[in-house]
Amino acid sequence: xxxxxxxxxxxxxxxxxxxxxxxxxxxxxxxxxxxxxxxxxxxxxxxxxxxxxxxxxxxxxxxxxxxxxxxxxxxxxxxxxxxxxxxxxxxxxxxxxxxxxxxxxxxxxxxxxxxxxxxxxxxxxxxxxxxxxxxxxxxxxxxxxxxxxxxxxxxxxxxxxxxxxxxxxxxxxxxxxxxxxxxxxxxxxxxxxxxxxxxxxxxxxxxxxxxxxxxxxxxxxxxxxxxxxxxxxxxxxxxxxxxxxxxxxxxxxxxxxxxxxxxxxxxxxxxxxxxxxxxxxxxxxxxxxxxxxxxxxxxxxxxxxxxxxxxxxxxxxxxxxxxxxxxxxxxxxxxxxxxxxxxxxxxxxxxxxxxxxxxxxxxxxxxxxxxxxxxxxxxxxxxxxxxxxxxxx
Ligand SMILES: *Cc1c(COP(=O)(O)O)cnc(C)c1O
Numbered sequence: 001x002x003x004x005x006x007x008x009x010x011x012x013x014x015x016x017x018x019x020x021x022x023x024x025x026x027x028x029x030x031x032x033x034x035x036x037x038x039x040x041x042x043x044x045x046x047x048x049x050x051x052x053x054x055x056x057x058x059x060x061x062x063x064x065x066x067x068x069x070x071x072x073x074x075x076x077x078x079x080x081x082x083x084x085x086x087x088x089x090x091x092x093x094x095x096x097x098x099x100x101x102x103x104x105x106x107x108x109x110x111x112x113x114x115x116x117x118x119x120x121x122x123x124x125x126x127x128x129x130x131x132x133x134x135x136x137x138x139x140x141x142x143x144x145x146x147x148x149x150x151x152x153x154x155x156x157x158x159x160x161x162x163x164x165x166x167x168x169x170x171x172x173x174x175x176x177x178x179x180x181x182x183x184x185x186x187x188x189x190x191x192x193x194x195x196x197x198x199x200x201x202x203x204x205x206x207x208x209x210x211x212x213x214x215x216x217x218x219x220x221x222x223x224x225x226x227x228x229x230x231x232x233x234x235x236x237x238x239x240x241x242x243x244x245x246x247x248x249x250x251x252x253x254x255x256x257x258x259x260x261x262x263x264x265x266x267x268x269x270x271x272x273x274x275x276x277x278x279x280x281x282x283x284x285x286x287x288x289x290x291x292x293x294x295x296x297x298x299x300x301x302x303x304x305x306x307x308x309x310x311x312x313x314x315x316x317x318x319x320x321x322x323x324x325x326x327x328x329x330x331x332x333x334x335x336x337x338x339x340x341x342x343x344x345x346x347x348x349x350x351x352x353x354x355x356x357x358x359x360x361x362x363x364x365x366x367x368x369x370x371x372x373x374x375x376x377x378x379x380x381x382x383x384x385x386x387x388x389x390x391x392x393x
Pocket of ligand 1 (some may be wrong): 139186220221248
């Protein structure tokens, strides 16, 4: 049986897979099982932030796993402690980290911190967490409920209580009450359709929450790790959240989730844990990814790449205004709003045939999450292939 046949027979059909199998990659390039070449504008949904088969990451992790991969969190783990230091230092916040294995798990940790803080803070038990209608926070039972998009709650109930959805940032205030412990937001909604929040609205909300003694949780699972040009989108928005979650781009493809918080004393021994979380493999990868991207950012190359990519995207948008209504996004988290869903599907499928991989977000957004290390040549080639993909539409 080939891969597709094996997959059909043995893997649960939770993904609407595109019929392609990649076998190797190099930075923003991918090669499929037929030897066909592609430019990757998806980086595995914002995960392979330093590109495919990154030599520095591969060398760091192979060196590490030739000594140790896992010992458990019962013992000290050098790369975990170092990764925590690098993450905290890069953020500019006075925080501590907990390591899990995914974005959903990082958000579970954030919710547990907020709930435990809410139990001990003041006389009334605070447990309510306000999230946004168009949000996406993960696939576990609790993070599905934390996700505001109604279609996510079709099955799987009963759910944990205490999640309330605001239409948008400006309507959060009217939902705050004495039982509210936290507000959880993405600064740029990813799965919801590449939707950046308004900076001044976010700053007003952050200020209001500080005054009211309510926590601000920022889900940076997609926006974190230099995706927006700075280490965190919170740095771009110039706010100081109480809790931040990270995952996707931080491990360069190795599974990792992080919740970091300034509430350093809320969780104590036994309150939370993870068997795999923060092991030698994933935290070694994270240390190398953060080093690579910090250097890349400090040298000005990241900013250059962001400018070049956005100019190319702008040109593509201008050339094809009959198909699109708006260019959206920040840094290397970009999208084009497409006139209708059928056109969007056609673009994505033509793009694959023409050797460039792109994503869908929400109902009508063509989404771009290229590796941050993508070269100018790769950007040019990708958009050339994309022009071919829309010429008949
Ligand atoms: C992808 C994503 C998640 C879920 O991450 P997993 O690693 O799939 O659990 C949570 N929040 C945001 C904003 C995401 O983009």
